[in-house]
Amino acid sequence: EVQLVETGGGLIQPGGSLRLSCAASGFTVNRNYMNWVRQAPGKGLEWVSVIYSDGSTDYAESVKGRFTISRDNSKNAVYLQMNTLRAEDTAVYYCARGLWSGSYFYVDSWGQGTLVTVSS
Amino acid sequence: EIVLTQSPGTLSLSPGDRGTLSCRASQSVSSTSFAWYQHKPGQAPRLLIYGASNRATGIPDRFSGSGSGTDFTLTISRLEPEDFAVYYCQQYVRSPWTFGQGTKVEIK
Numbered sequence: 001e002v003q004l005v006e007t008g009g010g011l012i013q014p015g016g017s018l019r020l021s022c023a024a025s026g027f028t029v030n031r032n033y034m035n036w037v038r039q040a041p042g043k044g045l046e047w048v049s050v051i052y053s054d055g056s057t058d059y060a061e062s063v064k065g066r067f068t069i070s071r072d073n074s075k076n077a078v079y080l081q082m083n084t085l086r087a088e089d090t091a092v093y094y095c096a097r098g099l100w101s102g103s104y105f106y107v108d109s110w111g112q113g114t115l116v117t118v119s120s
Numbered sequence: 121e122i123v124l125t126q127s128p129g130t131l132s133l134s135p136g137d138r139g140t141l142s143c144r145a146s147q148s149v150s151s152t153s154f155a156w157y158q159h160k161p162g163q164a165p166r167l168l169i170y171g172a173s174n175r176a177t178g179i180p181d182r183f184s185g186s187g188s189g190t191d192f193t194l195t196i197s198r199l200e201p202e203d204f205a206v207y208y209c210q211q212y213v214r215s216p217w218t219f220g221q222g223t224k225v226e227i228k
Contacts, residue, residue, distance in 0.1 A: 044208065045157075047217040060216045
């Protein structure tokens with residue numbers, strides 16, 4: 001069974017740093033495209049970042065230069081290092097698996113999310 | 121950036137009604153990289169449709185997707201009480217992988 005468990009959220013002051021972790025089970029993270037998606041209070045879903053199976057990465061403009069996605073194949077985990085945090089980064093952060101199935105690509109599994117609150 | 125615009129913003133329906141949700145892309149999107157999700161408060165989003173028209177594993181056949189190019193539709197043929205939620209479309213054709221702003225399906 002595919003499972004994703006996010007940890008590391010909490011209350012952090014503006015300008016601070018936080019690292020989110022996503023522990024995966026039931027599949028291998030380095031064979032999939034692993035994503036972070038967030039939802040700010042009262043807002044919709046916003047894609048944040050992806051790490052592809054070849055290790056390359058991509059980011060939303062709103063976090064580029066501040067956030068870094070990485071993975072640890074030995075732990076089958078994905079991370080999101082968030083620096084220079086702003087109030088507008090306050091959100092529930094979801095870890096999600098993207099995969100290719102035949103000619104289709106989609107995100108099929110999500111964690112329950114971890115809440116990040118940026119406030120003084 | 122490919123902008124996805126969903127309409128309506130809110131759909132007020134009764135159980136048993138048919139719901140039709142629209143998603144329009146600012147430029148053509150490959151159907152193979154287009155999906156619909158259901159999201160309920162406090163829960164993880166749930167994949168409903170991938171490839172614009174393929175139901176994900178375990179999704180009831182009252183959910184169907186259609187469309188191509190810039191216009192896509194999610195249809196719920198007969199609303200069940202558990203279907204009241206927010207629905208999002210998403211494209212994976214080109215980074216950034218954008219979501220629509222969501223359509224809330226609420227009980228009338």
